[in-house]
Amino acid sequence: xxxxxxxxxxxxxxxxxxxxxxxxxxxxxxxxxxxxxxxxxxxxxxxxxxxxxxxxxxxxxxxxxxxxxxxxxxxxxxxxxxxxxxxxxxxxxxxxxxxxxxxxxxxxxxxxxxxxxxxxxxxxxxxxxxxxxxxxxxxxxxxxxxxxxxxxxxxxxxxxxxxxxxxxxxxxxxxxxxxxxxxxxxxxxxxxxxxxxxxxxxxxxxxxxxxxxxxxxxxxxxxxxxxxxxxxxxxxxxxxxxxxxxxxxxxxxxxxxxxxxxxxxxxxxxxxxxxxxxxxxxxxxxxxxxxxxxxxxxxxxxxxxxxxxxxxxxxxxxxxxxxxxxxxxxxxxxxxxxxxxxxxxxxxxxxxxxxxxxxxxxxxxxxxxxxxxxxxxxxxxxxxxxxxxxxx
Amino acid sequence: xxxxxxxxxxxxxxxxxxxxxxxxxxxxxxxxxxxxxxxxxxxxxxxxxxxxxxxxxxxxxxxxxxxxxxxxxxxxxxxxxxxxxxxxxxxxxxxxxxxxxxxxxxxxxxxxxxxxxxxxxxxxxxxxxxxxxxxxxxxxxxxxxxxxxxxxxxxxxxxxxxxxxxxxxxxxxxxxxxxxxxxxxxxxxxxxxxxxxxxxxxxxxxxxxxxxxxxxxxxxxxxxxxxxxxxxxxx
Numbered sequence: 207x208x209x210x211x212x213x214x215x216x217x218x219x220x221x222x223x224x225x226x227x228x229x230x231x232x233x234x235x236x237x238x239x240x241x242x243x244x245x246x247x248x249x250x251x252x253x254x255x256x257x258x259x260x261x262x263x264x265x266x267x268x269x270x271x272x273x274x275x276x277x278x279x280x281x282x283x284x285x286x287x288x289x290x291x292x293x294x295x296x297x298x299x300x301x302x303x304x305x306x307x308x309x310x311x312x313x314x315x316x317x318x319x320x321x322x323x324x325x326x327x328x329x330x331x332x333x334x335x336x337x338x339x340x341x342x343x344x345x346x347x348x349x350x351x352x353x354x355x356x357x358x359x360x361x362x363x364x365x366x367x368x369x370x371x372x373x374x375x376x377x378x379x380x381x382x383x384x385x386x387x388x389x390x391x392x393x394x395x396x397x398x399x400x401x402x403x404x405x406x407x408x409x410x411x412x413x414x415x416x417x418x419x420x421x422x423x424x425x426x427x428x429x430x431x432x433x434x435x436x437x438x439x440x441x442x443x444x445x446x447x448x449x450x451x452x453x454x455x456x457x458x459x460x461x462x463x464x465x466x467x468x469x470x471x472x473x474x475x476x477x478x479x480x481x482x483x484x485x486x487x488x489x490x491x492x493x494x495x496x497x498x499x500x501x502x503x504x505x506x507x508x509x510x511x512x513x514x515x516x517x518x519x520x521x522x523x524x525x526x527x528x529x530x531x532x533x534x535x536x537x538x539x540x541x542x543x544x545x546x547x548x549x550x551x552x553x554x555x556x557x558x559x560x561x562x563x564x565x566x567x568x569x570x571x572x573x574x575x576x577x578x579x580x581x582x583x584x585x586x587x588x589x590x591x592x593x594x595x596x597x598x
Numbered sequence: 599x600x601x602x603x604x605x606x607x608x609x610x611x612x613x614x615x616x617x618x619x620x621x622x623x624x625x626x627x628x629x630x631x632x633x634x635x636x637x638x639x640x641x642x643x644x645x646x647x648x649x650x651x652x653x654x655x656x657x658x659x660x661x662x663x664x665x666x667x668x669x670x671x672x673x674x675x676x677x678x679x680x681x682x683x684x685x686x687x688x689x690x691x692x693x694x695x696x697x698x699x700x701x702x703x704x705x706x707x708x709x710x711x712x713x714x715x716x717x718x719x720x721x722x723x724x725x726x727x728x729x730x731x732x733x734x735x736x737x738x739x740x741x742x743x744x745x746x747x748x749x750x751x752x753x754x755x756x757x758x759x760x761x762x763x764x765x766x767x768x769x770x771x772x773x774x775x776x777x778x779x780x781x782x783x784x785x786x787x788x789x790x791x792x793x794x795x796x797x798x799x800x801x802x803x804x805x806x807x808x809x810x811x812x813x814x815x816x817x818x819x820x821x822x823x824x825x826x827x828x829x830x831x832x833x
Contacts, residue, residue: 207723208720211720215720218713503706506704506706508689509665509692510692510693510721511689511690511691511693511696511718511721513685513689513690513721516721592665592666595665595700
């Protein structure tokens with residue numbers, strides 16, 4: 207039997223009896239769509255989840271600084287070191303900061319002391335901070351050395367008695383700054399009482415500001431933390447000689463998040479596998495029923511000269527066409543879900559990864575069709591022609 | 599009705615069966631179905647096999663078509679022993695040498711007439727371009743060329759049996775084995791089927807062995823055999 211005839215007859219058979227195959231096709235299509243969506247969007251979803259999770263705990267934030275050394279051993283990080291860290295695989299972004307604990311302001315005749323951070327364009331995003339009033343500064347303010355300041359909510363209340371103070375003016379070390387925004391209260395810790403200036407402005411105008419002695423580094427996902435940490439020291443040493451380097455990681459949070467994610471992933475994959483197995487069992491059942499209901503047809507075909515292999519190939523091809531078509535439909539469903547999810551979380555999953563998943567999905571479907579259709583096909587092929595023809 | 603003249607037997611026999619036996623075993627013993635059957639069929643011959651129900655007529659037909667194994671004996675087709683062929687060779691034999699017509703007009707219900715006739719050609723690996731002409735020729739023989747794209751389940755009983763005959767013919771077999779081909783048809787349609795068989799056999803290449811209860815069908819054959827208690831007698 208020619209392959210073209212085999213495929214043509216199998217597809218024709220499926221189309222003409224499509225009603226009996228709907229349920230099975232739906233199960234396989236859903237399984238394939240789920241598989242494609244999870245694999246294609248998995249990393250983007252983790253990153254998105256990670257960003258939101260930062261409000262509750264800083265599982266993927268790594269803080270790099272120097273241990274307290276004798277005063278004559280001043281050390282600081284260079285810009286090239288920051289760039290080297292940004293290039294590490296699994297690092298989403300990194301930020302360099304300067305600080306002082308003795309900034310002062312004079313407001314309505316009263317003196318207030320507070321701590322101050324000089325933050326580069328990436329600082330707020332890396333630390334997962336957002337504004338509850340006004341806006342945060344970034345690249346532009348840093349480039350133009352603007353006199354802008356973002357306040358921690360507690361400091362805003364102390365100075366102004368309110369948090370809705372965007373646009374207000376504040377004197378710091380005898381310079382006037384414009385308050386651009388106030389940070390949200392969630393996950394800030396002691397940063398509630400800090401003021402934040404653009405990195406460049408702080409270096410220009412704050413006389414007792416430190417050298418850039420802290421780097422905040424954000425990993426793309428919690429799975430990346432374990433891979434990134436061992437590379438940090440080597441990346442820094444490749445750019446500059448440093449002593450007493452300290453790397454702070456919230457290992458407890460990382461482990462807890464990983465454990466939760468593991469169980470969630472296990473649940474999702476188990477559901478997908480269960481759906482596909484159900485699809486396979488469905489194919490098996492449908493094909494067994496088809497063999498039974500088409501027994502006379504099998505006998506007739508054998509009387510026409512069909513060999514055992516031709517009968518087996520036909521039923522097997524029908525099973526494979528069934529699962530392949532269902533998987534193809536599932537791939538289309540997956541494409542739609544991936545597109546919608548991408549828009550919702552504003553991500554751009556790799557096209558190659560999607561195509562790879564489609565290929566895997568189709569291959570799994572073919573394997574499922576062969577595995578589930580093999581026994582019914584063998585049974586059909588081994589029927590004795592006379593018993594089949596006389597079957598009532 | 600006068601018996602038709604037996605065709606000349608200048609060429610060797612198409613089918614030669616010698617002392618063919620078939621028995622079934624069950625828990626209580628052996629049930630003989632065919633006992634020492636001898637039969638010789640030549641190209642262009644029409645043979646009728648009659649006998650009471652359960653006498654083994656269909657079993658003989660199935661053994662001749664290699665759908666069922668014999669228990670013992672000798673069966674030669676064009677001088678070749680065919681009883682001991684492998685399963686694949688048996689399928690090849692059915693594909694190339696035999697055309698079956700069954701009582702129930704067994705057509706593939708969800709297929710068209712064309713598709714029904716295409717199946718034997720598919721199994722015989724006939725080129726796709728060649729198929730329409732062969733199918734048209736077979737349908738022409740039974741006067742149904744105009745029904746080529748008609749769904750099989752919308753044909754009348756007589757038409758269905760004629761399509762079954764055309765399907766048996768499409769691979770140009772050397773022998774047509776028909777099991778009660780007119781059993782479910784009215785007299786007029788039964789005659790039509792026999793007319794078609796006569797036309798086909800008259801070409802001289804093909805023989806017909808028909809199992810029937812109908813004496814009028816038997817009378818139109820060159821020779822009539824009766825199968826009783828597993829023994830074949832020529833009437």
